[in-house]
Amino acid sequence: MKHIARTMKYQREADPEWSARFRELPGCERISSCIQCGTCSGTCPLSIYMDHTPRQIIALIREGFKEDALGSRTIWLCASCYSCTVECPQQVRITDVMYSLKREAIREKKYPARFPIPILAREFYAFVRSRGRNSEIPVVLRMALKSNPLVLLGMVRCGWNLLRTGRMSLRREGIKGTAQLEKALSATKEAA
Amino acid sequence: MPASGGYLYFPGCSMRATGVAYEESLLELFRVLGLPLEELEDWNCCGATSYMAVDEGSALLLSARNLSIAADGSGRDVMSPCSACYLALRKTQDSVEHHPEIRAQVEAGLRAAELRPFHGVKVRHPLEILYNDVGVEALREKVVRKWRGGKIACYYGCQAVRPYHEVDRPHNPMRMDELMNAVGAQTIDYALKTKCCGGSLTGTIHEVGVRLNELLIREAARKGAGCMVTICPLCQFNLDMYQAEMGGAEIPVLYFTQVLGWALGGDGKKLGLKRSVAGAAAIREWFEVREEVRA
Numbered sequence: 001m002k003h004i005a006r007t008m009k010y011q012r013e014a015d016p017e018w019s020a021r022f023r024e025l026p027g028c029e030r031i032s033s034c035i036q037c038g039t040c041s042g043t044c045p046l047s048i049y050m051d052h053t054p055r056q057i058i059a060l061i062r063e064g065f066k067e068d069a070l071g072s073r074t075i076w077l078c079a080s081c082y083s084c085t086v087e088c089p090q091q092v093r094i095t096d097v098m099y100s101l102k103r104e105a106i107r108e109k110k111y112p113a114r115f116p117i118p119i120l121a122r123e124f125y126a127f128v129r130s131r132g133r134n135s136e137i138p139v140v141l142r143m144a145l146k147s148n149p150l151v152l153l154g155m156v157r158c159g160w161n162l163l164r165t166g167r168m169s170l171r172r173e174g175i176k177g178t179a180q181l182e183k184a185l186s187a188t189k190e191a192a
Numbered sequence: 193m194p195a196s197g198g199y200l201y202f203p204g205c206s207m208r209a210t211g212v213a214y215e216e217s218l219l220e221l222f223r224v225l226g227l228p229l230e231e232l233e234d235w236n237c238c239g240a241t242s243y244m245a246v247d248e249g250s251a252l253l254l255s256a257r258n259l260s261i262a263a264d265g266s267g268r269d270v271m272s273p274c275s276a277c278y279l280a281l282r283k284t285q286d287s288v289e290h291h292p293e294i295r296a297q298v299e300a301g302l303r304a305a306e307l308r309p310f311h312g313v314k315v316r317h318p319l320e321i322l323y324n325d326v327g328v329e330a331l332r333e334k335v336v337r338k339w340r341g342g343k344i345a346c347y348y349g350c351q352a353v354r355p356y357h358e359v360d361r362p363h364n365p366m367r368m369d370e371l372m373n374a375v376g377a378q379t380i381d382y383a384l385k386t387k388c389c390g391g392s393l394t395g396t397i398h399e400v401g402v403r404l405n406e407l408l409i410r411e412a413a414r415k416g417a418g419c420m421v422t423i424c425p426l427c428q429f430n431l432d433m434y435q436a437e438m439g440g441a442e443i444p445v446l447y448f449t450q451v452l453g454w455a456l457g458g459d460g461k462k463l464g465l466k467r468s469v470a471g472a473a474a475i476r477e478w479f480e481v482r483e484e485v486r487a
Contacts, residue, residue: 026248026291045388049400077397080241081350081388086362095355102245116396124242129250132236134205140395154398158433162210165467169209176234177257180305184257187304188249188297 009065019064022104027096034058040084040094050074054084054094061097070110075101076117116147129185132175137168198228199321200268202258204277204425205237211274211425213464214447218273218318220462221453225326225334229271232261238280241391252294253301255284259310260302269314271321273449275352275424276391281315282356317352317359319423319448323367332374336457339377341444341478342418344451346372346379347408349427350388362386368423368448375455380415384408389430405430406438419444419471421451435470444471454479 023031034055041053052060052074060069069075075098084094102118105111111118123142128134144152162168175181207215222229235258243251259281262270272278288295302309322331346368352359360367365386369379387408394401409431412420420443422428432445450463465479466472 026287026294045390045404046393046400049397077393077400079350079388079391079393080244081391082354083350083386083388086354093355099244099248103248106246117392118245120392120396121242121245124240125246125250128237128239128243128254134237134240136205136209143396151398155395157436161433161469165469167210167212167467171208173205173208175236177236180307181236181254181257184253184301184305184307185250188253188301189247 009068014064015066016064018066019061022061022100025100027093028061028100030090030092031058031061031097033090034062034092035090037089039087039089040092043083043087044078045081045083046077046079050077054078054098057101058092058094058097061101067110069101070105070108071112072101073112073115074098075105076111076115114147116143116151119143119146129182130178131173132178132181133173135169135171135173137170197266197268198222198230199271199316200232200262200264200266201229202232202235202262202270202272202277202281204235204272204274206274206276206425206429210429213467214273214425214428214449216462216464217447217449217453217458220458221449221456224453224456224458227326230268232258232270235261238274238277240276240280243280244283248294249297249301251280252284252287252298255280256288256298256302256310257305257307259284259313259315260307262313263308263310269316269321271316271318273318273423274426275317275349276426278315278317278359279351279356282358285310285313285315286356317423319352319367319371320359322371322452323360328370328374331371331452331456334456335375337455339375339451339455341377341446341451341474343378343380343416344372345382345412345415345417345420346385346448347382347412347420347422347427347431348385349422349424350386352423353386368421371448371452372421375452377451380412380417382412382415382417384411389427391426391430394430394434401430402434402437405434409435409438409443410440413441413443417443419446419474421446421448423448432468432470442470444468444475446475 038055041047041055047053052072078098082095120143239251239254348365353362390401390404435442453463
């Protein structure tokens with residue numbers, strides 16, 4: 001039998017204080033001006049795959065349904081194409097709002113388990129922080145091992161095509177100024 | 193008019209891996225045009241979309257370090273060919289300008305690393321540089337080879353034209369179309385030219401990423417395009433790499449710098465033309481450099 005769950009929320013489950021704080025973050029100031037027209041969802045190339053459309057995410061934030069917004073797959077499917085941001089008649093910077101949700105979901109470990117996109121973001125972050133540059137192969141390998149190693153099977157053809165056309169970098173990419181970069185990145189943490 | 197000192201070239205990580213043909217053709221094109229490029233010294237990764245998803249301060253500091261290195265007093269503009277790198281740099285400038293708390297954070301990071309401030313550095317994409325500094329007419333006059341690749345679907349993708357509007361306008365951009373027309377290629381009216389390719393989705397939620405690209409390719413083919421031309425290494429990768437999984441006829445996906453470099457008489461061996469996966473046979477046929485047309 002299919003699992004039966006309540007799909008509607010009670011008002012008391014909302015966290016209006018979180019909503020108020022969130023709306024003051026840089027880039028999120030225009031959330032209150034949203035008229036729920038749905039232009040963002042209509043223009044989004046990925047909304048058909050989302051559990052909540054971008055319009056619904058804005059509504060969830062506004063009411064303070066924090067867990068639903070942070071736990072949504074939507075924020076990770078957003079590819080940051082800025083279509084919604086450019087089309088929004090109320091100048092809500094939806095792409096930046098999605099970024100703010102992603103960061104909070106990572107900070108509070110609220111993202112869906114074994115979902116590869118936040119795992120890729122974290123692996124990419126750590127790799128570039130230590131080396132100064134990205135190397136696609138080790139980063140993709142780490143993502144696969146921490147989400148679903150079986151996806152590597154599907155990548156064999158792509159890997160072979162990259163290799164035979166000379167598009168796979170086998171060098172260890174890096175910069176000379178890793179210490180300088182680390183100093184800069186650590187200092188922003190303290191200033192924040 | 194191009195700046196006499198040329199440009200500071202910020203390659204970004206993709207240009208050294210999956211997008212190596214973009215770098216090769218870009219360098220060859222600028223050599224043919226006589227425009228000097230100097231690689232930004234010890235540049236670091238732009239952080240792409242992943243850094244912004246983890247930590248805003250570090251994301252901005254990655255670009256701030258690159259911008260600081262570029263503020264070398266030479267007055268040269270930064271040329272950033274990858275759309276994600278371009279946007280990361282522009283977004284950093286924009287955030288610092290508009291949010292005092294972010295500016296304080298970025299300045300603290302720069303000070304701690306003994307990096308100079310980066311006010312006044314101009315970040316530009318090669319599409320806009322070629323369009324504005326070289327110009328459509330000047331390019332037309334330099335053409336030495338006839339285009340044989342059929343009609344072109346110019347695909348601009350997302351981050352070069354959104355949310356900033358300096359590379360081209362966000363709705364129906366035409367600058368790449370105009371450059372292609374200038375070298376004798378016809379372009380199609382392509383309504384999906386700024387619809388997103390999904391970025392790294394082909395590597396994470398593979399079926400979804402491939403589906404987005406399949407829609408882009410099908411529409412280009414339906415409108416009669418013989419190939420697609422891009423301005424971003426990730427767009428080219430996504431469109432080029434997975435066509436075998438989509439069924440249907442393969443169409444080549446080239447960089448605009450490959451088409452321009454070839455038309456302007458660049459060395460066919462230095463344009464990365466053997467690095468495409470889809471439609472490789474067609475590419476070999478179109479770009480076969482014959483003695484009689486070699487300038």
